Amino acid sequence: MTWSLRGKTAIVGAATAHLGEAPGYSHMEIAADAARAALADAGLSLKDVDGLFAVSMHSVFPALTCAEYLGIQPRFSEATIVGGSSAVIQMQTAALALENGLCDVALIVYGSNQRTASGKLHSPSGAENLPYEKPYGLRAPIAGYAMSAARHMYDYGTTREQLAEVAVAARMWAGMNEEAFHRDPLTADDVLGSRMVCDPLTVRDCCLVTDGGGAIVMTRADRAKDLRKAPIHLLGCAGGHTHRQYSMMPSLTTTAAVQSGREAFKMAGLSPADVDVVQVYDAFTINAVMLLEDLGFCAKGEGGAFVGDGRLRPGGALPFNTYGGGLSCTHPGMLGIFTTVEAVRQLRGECGERQVDGATIGLAHGNGGMFAHESTALLGTAAAL
């Protein structure tokens, strides 16, 4: 079968809202402000939106809540919750819906007030009964990632210093991003010497807990040409998942990003060597190591040495999480939308001091649960078509 979504749709609007702390704002207000900004970015308005893609950590019926608040009655709605992977894989569904005429303007939107509302990573899944894990007090999600990190170290000799380099590089990028929550310099010693949370991960191996929202607007490529900004085309998008409960993860050191990456690259007709900017969901430093392996940027087991040589830093060989990522920029619970917004901004050349010169192909990768769901999108400028 040769039919493909490659280049059929494009991102025409992208925005963030209320990153950091938004005291007194509800999650829906934050999401709506992101939606408003993304539509303004596209030169469209809410009345144009007939496809809604919404997820939330705070709502049982995110599509219903969001559409009601925005005052729209979409023709197509989708709210598949696969954790922080959701917004990236929703681009695949949006492309399918747009291409088949089920909607003409798709809005993917997310917002959370988890920092000022509770100060903790909020999750409706906390109410779910998991009787085979609950008695042991698994501190989710960090304990799962910690056990993957421990196993990766055991199997491949990955070191805590290599993990720390991921956080150091993220902070260097964040230093060039006014939206970033933490911008002061961070050293490997700072990471290694900070408070241990779940061995071998310290608090600086962990993402932030912030407020914030993000949104993107997609249309079919023919309509995208006439909008306010140069369209960023969806060249490939794919997902996969391996488990729900961490103890059911088939291999602690290999994720469904093997599948999502392979399929997304295949759809796009690209390989990792073609990618100019990489935005990968860095909930924890180990994410960068394992997901870069699984996406094919290096071989399984070599991720520690790969990230450890400084290549993720500004000026390095692999521009990675150029906004500072979940580790230093923002982490309002589900990061997928923010990986995508940054990829779009880089491909449009909007990133100022942190701009990667001449970026034409970007990768946005979402990760959900404890390495449970993985989704990969390849985006490109018109030059990449």
Next chain:
Amino acid sequence: MPDAKPVPGGPDATYFAFLEAGDWRIQRCGSCDTHIFQPRVMCPSCGGEDFQWVAPSGKGIVHSTTVIRRRPESGGDYNVCLVDLDEGVRMMSRVEGMEPTEVAIGMAVAARLAEQDGQTVVVFDPAPTRAVGASA
């Protein structure tokens, strides 16, 4: 009564009814002999629907481990780990009888039933290291 179904309901209820009776059992598929954990209404390997409820050997190897750091006044640090049972299934648990920081990947462990908050849970103790070539 290894194959008896002790309570009405599905495999989850059966599992916990055995456990509460102090009798830890897991499913083994009657069609393909695969051990199954967590309990299922059909075998994930072959789709089979006939099971025996068998007592695991209790022997296992720590597949990965972490220390959940916690303030002393909240109870202090504790271990969470994944154990690969000799039967070929993996479960979440903890190793007791040693410092949580001393629990190591590759360690041989043995299961024990413990009471916790009014329910029976499977925990593990360090076991003598097995000879090279022993099943793991």
